[in-house]
Amino acid sequence: MARVLKSTQSCHFPSPSSSCGGSNDGNRDPHSLFNIPLDEEQEEDERSQKERERFELSSSLEILASAIRKSLIVGCVGQEINLSSMEIGVPTDVRHVAHVTFDRFHGFLGLPVEFEPEVPTRPPSASAKVFGVSTESMQLSYDTRGNVVPTILLMMQSHLYSRGGLRVEGIFRINGENGQEEYIREELNKGVVPDNIDVHCLASLIKAWFRELPTGVLDSLSPEQVMESESEEECVELVRMLPSTEASLLDWSINLMADVVEMECLNKMNARNIAMVFAPNMTQMLDPLTALMYAVQVMNFLKTLIVKTLKDRKESRDRLVPGSNPGPRDENGDQGSRQLLHLMEVNKEVALDTVEVEMKDKEESEVQEEYAEPREILGVKSSLNKSCQYNNNGGFGKKQKGWEEKRKMKNASSIVGRVNYRVELFEAWR
Amino acid sequence: MSSRRRVLLKVIILGDSGVGKTSLMNQFVNRKFSNQYKATIGADFLTKEVQIDDRIFTLQIWDTAGQERFQSLGVAFYRGADCCVLVYDVNVMKSFENLNNWREEFLIQAAPSDPDNFPFVVLGNKTDVDGGKSRVVSEKKAKAWCASKGNIPYFETSAKEGFNVDAAFECITKNAFKNEPEEEPYLPDTIDVAGGQQHRSTGCEC
Numbered sequence: 232m233a234r235v236l237k238s239t240q241s242c243h244f245p246s247p248s249s250s251c252g253g254s255n256d257g258n259r260d261p262h263s264l265f266n267i268p269l270d271e272e273q274e275e276d277e278r279s280q281k282e283r284e285r286f287e288l289s290s291s292l293e294i295l296a297s298a299i300r301k302s303l304i305v306g307c308v309g310q311e312i313n314l315s316s317m318e319i320g321v322p323t324d325v326r327h328v329a330h331v332t333f334d335r336f337h338g339f340l341g342l343p344v345e346f347e348p349e350v351p352t353r354p355p356s357a358s359a360k361v362f363g364v365s366t367e368s369m370q371l372s373y374d375t376r377g378n379v380v381p382t383i384l385l386m387m388q389s390h391l392y393s394r395g396g397l398r399v400e401g402i403f404r405i406n407g408e409n410g411q412e413e414y415i416r417e418e419l420n421k422g423v424v425p426d427n428i429d430v431h432c433l434a435s436l437i438k439a440w441f442r443e444l445p446t447g448v449l450d451s452l453s454p455e456q457v458m459e460s461e462s463e464e465e466c467v468e469l470v471r472m473l474p475s476t477e478a479s480l481l482d483w484s485i486n487l488m489a490d491v492v493e494m495e496c497l498n499k500m501n502a503r504n505i506a507m508v509f510a511p512n513m514t515q516m517l518d519p520l521t522a523l524m525y526a527v528q529v530m531n532f533l534k535t536l537i538v539k540t541l542k543d544r545k546e547s548r549d550r551l552v553p554g555s556n557p558g559p560r561d562e563n564g565d566q567g568s569r570q571l572l573h574l575m576e577v578n579k580e581v582a583l584d585t586v587e588v589e590m591k592d593k594e595e596s597e598v599q600e601e602y603a604e605p606r607e608i609l610g611v612k613s614s615l616n617k618s619c620q621y622n623n624n625g626g627f628g629k630k631q632k633g634w635e636e637k638r639k640m641k642n643a644s645s646i647v648g649r650v651n652y653r654v655e656l657f658e659a660w661r
Numbered sequence: 662m663s664s665r666r667r668v669l670l671k672v673i674i675l676g677d678s679g680v681g682k683t684s685l686m687n688q689f690v691n692r693k694f695s696n697q698y699k700a701t702i703g704a705d706f707l708t709k710e711v712q713i714d715d716r717i718f719t720l721q722i723w724d725t726a727g728q729e730r731f732q733s734l735g736v737a738f739y740r741g742a743d744c745c746v747l748v749y750d751v752n753v754m755k756s757f758e759n760l761n762n763w764r765e766e767f768l769i770q771a772a773p774s775d776p777d778n779f780p781f782v783v784l785g786n787k788t789d790v791d792g793g794k795s796r797v798v799s800e801k802k803a804k805a806w807c808a809s810k811g812n813i814p815y816f817e818t819s820a821k822e823g824f825n826v827d828a829a830f831e832c833i834t835k836n837a838f839k840n841e842p843e844e845e846p847y848l849p850d851t852i853d854v855a856g857g858q859q860h861r862s863t864g865c866e867c
Contacts, residue, residue, distance in 0.1 A: 405679050
């Protein structure tokens, strides 16, 4: 588009609009220079003759005008460029290069590839802000399980993981530094994740993102419903009642929490702890005392879901690991097992140190059992590697891979329907 | 004031997540330290009777969650506090830097009648970690801050080893009591107020 315009300007083409300017501009020269010739001369002789007369008149007028313009420019530029000697004929080989539209949500549509570098990259969300805005107005991407979640969350998650955040003691519990948090917030709003930032800050910001949503992820459920759901089945039933966006966000966050718990030996965050620190951020309540009391119910609800997720992961791993699985998991197999040895050593030490204390607490001992399972840790590593890889490569491109993995997980089947719908939406944007 | 009357003192412990608020309280009340890593749900509270100079005090210690969501627990939570204990981890700089925020937040929420003289006590916890090698906040620095905020008493503690915990709580009790008598002349039914608080406490515990 730009090139066409440039060339027309440089040779002072009389009406530099018709190739790309859209139909509205056509009024001034409805039969612009190149459309008219060769058309329907036989049938409508009189008409065409009139038109040709008009055309000749207008074109001669335009040539006159351009000559005047030329002389003006020559006057300005000086005699060095001898433009007046240039012959300007009727343009040939004119084609429609592209039809480009722009809107604030999707940016440029239909822009030729060669022009793309000139376009500034999109901010991470349509609203340019990523905190405290509804997910409806944010740019969305797919996580490894096919959940549609705001890109900003995946961005923060991948940074947290690649910086070893899951190995840090008290991750998601320890407060971030306030000053740095504000700075990172500003950068994130601009679409940049700054280098060398504190992992506790990133974790705090993920919690803050949930806390600052206009409506809490679990707000559509009544406190009574949450309170009454004790068994795993009841909790899963409750999750099904959530609207699709909230269900996606919850599923993403539960899996994040499960990732944390799988590294409990290093970060000391068991299912109860991580559920505890997330719970107050999942609902919006004005009165802090009511929120405090409700947080306990939400904590139990989240904990049940985390434990279920860990169980499901273990089951699917048990199914996959013994058989010969030529899937993408094998790419990391080697590396995974090496890290496994290291991790197991750490585990043993930690387990020996704390086993006495831990066994007093029922919850803790439940999780403790899982330590003894070497496959568990292998799976953690490979799934971690994968998710990092996936996220680093930028969500959407690897969608297919994510989908394959998702299909393997039986409990994710319920969201396929609504994800499909989202895919259509998302692809329409592109 | 008869010495038989029990005085109920409400003490609130504030500070960042993971600095050891719950551990300090457990060490003081139960003489126990647990290696368990356990985030506090909302808030717990415990009571303990202490005898100082032939007087018996019932300390009602409110242990709060350090989570951001609960950083301002509201008027109802802080109201009626007789002393506020600010805890930081001597190995974590930001937990020290946040003391200022905690103090200000408390003064706003609790709105004590005389904010300049409201009793605070600052505890620098976890002095045992790594034999003191990983420590980043010096005693001097902490004391300087305390001095700048109206000579707040300062203690270095280790909840794990029980170091200085009793001394700290004795100071907390005395300071809380110093704050208490001022209100007595204005409140003829002091015992009812105490009873009311007691009642509320059992209600919350369920």
